[in-house]
Amino acid sequence: MDNAVVINIQQIKKMYDMGGAEEVHALRGVNVEIRKNEYVAIMGPSGSGKSTLMNIIGCLDTPTSGLYEFNGVNVSEMNDNQLAKIRNKEIGFVFQTFNLLARSDSLHNVELPLIYGGIPAAERKRLATEALEQVGLGERIHHKPNELSGGQRQRVAIARALVNKPSILLADEPTGNLDSKTGDEIMNLFAELHNKGNTVILVTHEEYIAEHAHRIIRVRDGLVASDEVVARVKIPAVAAAV
Amino acid sequence: MSKTLFEWSNIRESFAMALSAIRTNKLRSALTLVGIIVGVFSIIAVMTAMGVLRNSIEQGMTQLGANTFQIQKFPSGFDSGPEMRRRLRNRKDITYEQALQVRDKVTLADAIGLEIWQFGLTMFWQDKKTNPNISIAGENVDGVATNNWIVDNGRGLNQEDIDKATNVIILGVNIVEKLFPPQVNPIGERVRVDGEIYQVIGVFEKKGSALGDNQDNFGVIPITAYFQKYGKRARSINIMVKAKSPVVYDDCVEQSRAILRVARGVPPGQDDDFSYFSNEGIIEQFNDITSKFRMAVFGISSIALLAAGIGIMNIMLVSVTERTREIGIRKAIGARRTNILTQFILEAIVLSEIGGIIGILVGILAGNSLAIIWSLPVVIPYDWAVIGFVICSIIGIVFGVYPAWKASNLDPIESLRYE
Numbered sequence: 001m002d003n004a005v006v007i008n009i010q011q012i013k014k015m016y017d018m019g020g021a022e023e024v025h026a027l028r029g030v031n032v033e034i035r036k037n038e039y040v041a042i043m044g045p046s047g048s049g050k051s052t053l054m055n056i057i058g059c060l061d062t063p064t065s066g067l068y069e070f071n072g073v074n075v076s077e078m079n080d081n082q083l084a085k086i087r088n089k090e091i092g093f094v095f096q097t098f099n100l101l102a103r104s105d106s107l108h109n110v111e112l113p114l115i116y117g118g119i120p121a122a123e124r125k126r127l128a129t130e131a132l133e134q135v136g137l138g139e140r141i142h143h144k145p146n147e148l149s150g151g152q153r154q155r156v157a158i159a160r161a162l163v164n165k166p167s168i169l170l171a172d173e174p175t176g177n178l179d180s181k182t183g184d185e186i187m188n189l190f191a192e193l194h195n196k197g198n199t200v201i202l203v204t205h206e207e208y209i210a211e212h213a214h215r216i217i218r219v220r221d222g223l224v225a226s227d228e229v230v231a232r233v234k235i236p237a238v239a240a241a242v
Numbered sequence: 243m244s245k246t247l248f249e250w251s252n253i254r255e256s257f258a259m260a261l262s263a264i265r266t267n268k269l270r271s272a273l274t275l276v277g278i279i280v281g282v283f284s285i286i287a288v289m290t291a292m293g294v295l296r297n298s299i300e301q302g303m304t305q306l307g308a309n310t311f312q313i314q315k316f317p318s319g320f321d322s323g324p325e326m327r328r329r330l331r332n333r334k335d336i337t338y339e340q341a342l343q344v345r346d347k348v349t350l351a352d353a354i355g356l357e358i359w360q361f362g363l364t365m366f367w368q369d370k371k372t373n374p375n376i377s378i379a380g381e382n383v384d385g386v387a388t389n390n391w392i393v394d395n396g397r398g399l400n401q402e403d404i405d406k407a408t409n410v411i412i413l414g415v416n417i418v419e420k421l422f423p424p425q426v427n428p429i430g431e432r433v434r435v436d437g438e439i440y441q442v443i444g445v446f447e448k449k450g451s452a453l454g455d456n457q458d459n460f461g462v463i464p465i466t467a468y469f470q471k472y473g474k475r476a477r478s479i480n481i482m483v484k485a486k487s488p489v490v491y492d493d494c495v496e497q498s499r500a501i502l503r504v505a506r507g508v509p510p511g512q513d514d515d516f517s518y519f520s521n522e523g524i525i526e527q528f529n530d531i532t533s534k535f536r537m538a539v540f541g542i543s544s545i546a547l548l549a550a551g552i553g554i555m556n557i558m559l560v561s562v563t564e565r566t567r568e569i570g571i572r573k574a575i576g577a578r579r580t581n582i583l584t585q586f587i588l589e590a591i592v593l594s595e596i597g598g599i600i601g602i603l604v605g606i607l608a609g610n611s612l613a614i615i616w617s618l619p620v621v622i623p624y625d626w627a628v629i630g631f632v633i634c635s636i637i638g639i640v641f642g643v644y645p646a647w648k649a650s651n652l653d654p655i656e657s658l659r660y661e
Contacts, residue, residue, distance in 0.1 A: 060658075080579060084577065084579075088577075093574050101568060103262050103266060104262075112572070119251075
């Protein structure tokens with residue numbers, strides 16, 4: 001496939017100043033290139049720099065040095081507001097702990113990125129409802145997070161991530177707080193979304209979760225230890241249907 | 243998307259979130275609001291009560307007609323401190339002869355009423371009597387008009403009554419209601435006061451009460467009849483002068499003053515030994531005295547509001563800490579600093595404005611309790627309501643800025659990790 005490069009990371013370094021002379025080198029020169037419609041897992045034990053890499057990919061953080069191009073645009077030197085805009089339009093976050101607003105119903109949670117994107121109310125409602133239907137929660141748009149199961153909450157979070165039609169879905173241990181059956185359902189949903197053309201980046205330390213991806217990038221000690229395309233172990237039912 | 247639309251949707255979102263946050267923490271919000279409510283309440287209640295009092299005084303003082311002032315022995319009003327009383331004690335009564343000089347010589351006046359009072363009397367009709375609290379005024383013909391009294395039933399005084407010093411009387415409504423059964427027309431009836439018999443020739447229109455004082459509890463007799471009964475020197479005469487027009491009002495005051503000074507033999511350079519009284523003057527005096535009180539209340543309320551503002555800041559800081567994670571989520575999905583800033587400032591503003599509105603409403607109610615008791619028109623101090631509301635908004639902004647700034651500067655990664 002000749003898909004465009006979405007993420008181009010060249011020699012990214014990240015250093016944390018811990019006060020005094022002590023410095024922590026979280027990333028020591030990472031090169032990663034991710035193309036449109038790839039399904040990538042980023043793996044690594046804790047302390048490997050995996051989370052730092054994810055934060056930089058997600059434009060929550062900026063590298064100390066190196067180049068990060070997102071859709072061909074250099075984001076490594078953007079200011080807060082510019083990064084906020086990239087996060088809003090181009091990146092859909094899915095977190096381990098769902099991170100929904102507890103006081104708001106599903107619809108409002110999914111609408112939130114659209115609100116910050118400046119979409120008018122009627123359009124917002126339509127798009128958010130669509131996104132919720134896409135993850136199979138069309139019937140639960142007025143439920144609050146505490147009225148939903150863990151799997152349903154994660155689906156709301158995925159709908160929120162999808163609603164702005166971002167360039168990448170960035171999922172950080174998306175099944176970490178779910179039982180294995182629900183976790184599988186969520187992974188099937190990611191596969192489905194990938195098959196529909198989305199670019200998915202999973203961050204995980206679970207081997208069996210990473211196996212859903214087509215490519216696994218292993219991070220160790222602030223460097224990419226390996227980056228390989230894997231043979232599919234499981235083929236999700238939905239993928240076969242497409 | 244247009245910029246304005248974006249801001250508007252953001253503000254609406256912030257507003258909804260603010261209300262939801264306040265609803266979620268009802269007790270905490272309520273306690274925070276108490277400070278604001280008390281501060282605004284005291285301002286609004288006092289201003290409203292002042293408005294009611296002012297109205298009451300204005301209403302009471304309309305006993306003098308337009309362009310009319312009254313010359314009397316003592317100043318009427320509120321500021322008769324001990325010092326003032328000592329200075330006034332030696333003033334001599336204004337005599338009938340002096341008053342007549344004014345009446346005859348002032349050229350800029352349309353009407354000059356002369357009057358002299360007796361207080362604390364009892365009136366009898368057949369087997370009925372009033373409480374011993376009625377007043378009798380001896381008036382000349384003009385006196386009824388310059389007092390702005392209107393005869394509702396029967397007739398007023400005429401020159402013949404004055405010339406012949408006939409024992410006729412015009413009654414206030416209150417006395418009529420007290421003495422006569424509804425089916426009896428009081429006109430022509432004979433009443434007795436202080437052992438003297440008077441024939442009722444008229445009844446005045448109802449005036450109501452001012453400052454809780456009944457204004458319909460009096461009778462008017464010819465000033466000459468008064469002199470016959472009580473003597474010419476019983477009390478000081480009041481002179482009511484109605485200027486020909488507002489334009490000559492000041493000149494008219496000066497003219498009458500000069501004439502009375504001469505009549506009373508006041509040497510040049512010495513202060514008047516009599517006083518003036520007019521509706522405008524009394525209201526001015528009222529405003530003067532109450533302005534100090536108002537300032538004091540305003541000052542104390544400001545301190546209360548300052549404390550309330552600090553309370554709001556405190557609660558907002560707690561709120562920001564509690565919602566660190568929410569802030570992280572919002573930032574992760576694209577909220578800019580200004581979005582977060584707006585959200586929290588708006589929350590502080592909404593919080594203090596809710597307090598302000600409650601304070602304004604309760605303050606207006608409390609301030610009007612006097613109006614209700616005295617059955618006066620209810621006062622709504624729109625200006626102070628607006629000022630109170632604006633002050634609350636400013637408090638919200640001033641004390642909301644720092645917590646909001648803190649919220650907007652939170653690091654999204656740290657915030658998302660916050661438990």
